[in-house]
Amino acid sequence: MSEKSDHSWLAKAYNIPLEHIRGYNSGICYSKIWVTNKESADKVSEKEKGNQVNGGWFDGMRLGGQSEYTDQETGETYWEVMC
Secondary structure (H helix, E strand, C coil), X not given: CCCHHHCHHHHHHHCCCHHHEEEEECCCCCCEEEECCXXXXXXXXXXXXXXXXXXXXXXXXXXXXXXXXXXXXXXXXXXXXXX
16 A cells, blocks of 8 residues: 555545545556545545446456455554445
C-alpha cells in the first residue's frame, strides 16, 4: 500500500476524508483502496457503480465490491474496495 501523503487526490475524487484512507494500490486493470470507515467505503463503491475491470483475470467484473478486514496487530477494522 502507498503512503497516506499521496492520497489527497483520492480524497477529493471520492469525496472522503483523507484520514479515512489507509492505503491505495494502482493496477493496470483495476485498483484497490483501503479505508477505515464504512461510510467512505460506501462512497467509493457508489462512485464506481457501473464500472468494470478492464482486462486481466477479472475482466468484466464490476468495480465497487467491498471486503471487510480486521488488522490482527491493531484490531482496526478497514474496508478494501475495488476501484
